[in-house]
Amino acid sequence: MGPEQRGQSSPVGVGVWLEYDDGHKGIRVRVHSLKKGDVPPEGRDSDAKGLTYFSFRVTVENRAEEWFMVELERRHLDVRAGKDGDSVYLDYNSREIEGFKLYPLRRASATFHAAAPARRLDVIDIQVHMRIDDEPSTPYVWVGGADVPESATRTSKRATRAKDSLASEVSKFLEEQGDA
Template sequence: MGTHQPNVIGDWREYEDDHKGIRVRVHSLKKGDIPPEGRDSDAKGLTYFSFRVTVENRAEEWFEIKLERRHIDVRAGRDGDSVYLDYNSREIEGFKLYPLRRASATFYAAAPARRLDIQIRMRIDDEPSDPQVWVGGADVPEAATRASKKATRAKDSLANEVSKYLQEQGDA
């Protein structure tokens, strides 16, 4: 995963070097999805949303995966304001991920903004992985983040915004 470019929500990212064969993605971002235990009082006045993180093992050996709330940082809006990450999120704790298997976790958060940056730095075999960032919007269906002919023509599409941002960063 040697790139410094953000991923669009729904994209897979593959690890390299010691964790070759492991890939991860952030997906299924849903606005208004409240944890089964209900709203937390710390999230008063904020809009809840959920997202899933899936880890897949395509290697020939197993890896121990740990993905907890403390391994995720979610930021909202253009200024990157902190987001409330709910304690009732479903984590992956010390799971042996065997070849050709997947493990998923659902995280619940609350934020005032619709545009999100989700950074993940899970632990693989008790070592921190390289941090990776996914960008997306709580009101944007995942299919709309793909760079299809229709999406690339739409000036307001999320894929277009991400591409424009990356081009500006490359010129700096």
Template sequence: MLHPNVIGDWQEYDEAFTGLRVRVHGLMKGNIPSARGRDDKAKGLTYFSVQITVENRAEEYFDLRLSNREAQVRAGKDGHSAFLDEYGSAWIENFRVYPLRRATATLYAAAPASHLKTLDIQIAMRVDDERTAPYVWVGSDGVPESTGRNTVKMARGKESIADEASKFLEEGKTDV
């Protein structure tokens, strides 16, 4: 992956999982789960949620597993770990997704309100008991979801977080 996905983008899998694709979308700030975590680690933090949808366009089924061990959320410019509410989130646990079907998980997390301007969400789910390659989505609480690579940039009239991340990655390249 040369560039991170923007929240709302689909990511296609290849090789062993051809036809399978995943999307992180539906970022909602202030969305508190009905069954909050068992401890009070989120006290003073702002909750948010995202949807993670897996779609099967292959001609065979896949067994999926997406739990708190397969997802990471980082918030803020320095990439601090966000509190992932594993008890309030709705995960995909050992679910068989057939061709032309989808499965969706709802992930609840919390971070300081000031850190919600930069979010990185990494998904590395298990398919048929094999871990997939990790993919990253970037977004923010004030940026609309993308429907294409240039849509967010045109809608806001300035660079999106994905554009900034792409520039940062390009500047860090060295000739080998």
């Protein structure tokens, strides 16, 4: 299906666009720009003491012919770090999308800052379940790592050939789960 996955319920790599098919047809979203060490402009929060900051962006795009009201706040995310899926600290100083009227052919982005133990940043799962027109949207999950370039998590000829790429590992895991 290419970079625009439809009806996707299993995790995809950071940087991949996912498009909604249900009542929000024309809306697509992606998690991208995962950066280790990116502290919020306001500085470190005392609740994140001893943790390593990272940031990521969530971009929503409207390809429909009508506008949608979009809301994407910290409470619409579930972020996990490490192979055991430990919860992370989501900083209050993140830049959210609050009740934004997203017109056709326009985008809106939010930047979220989070913190977790440095040893757990090799695998990060980000689940987004934003609200569109005051209704919850289908939750989607992106997988990446703070030291893993986005190109290694995308489905491309190069990434699919790399046996040790994150996309390859995720695909292999999902295939094994389907056989179980």
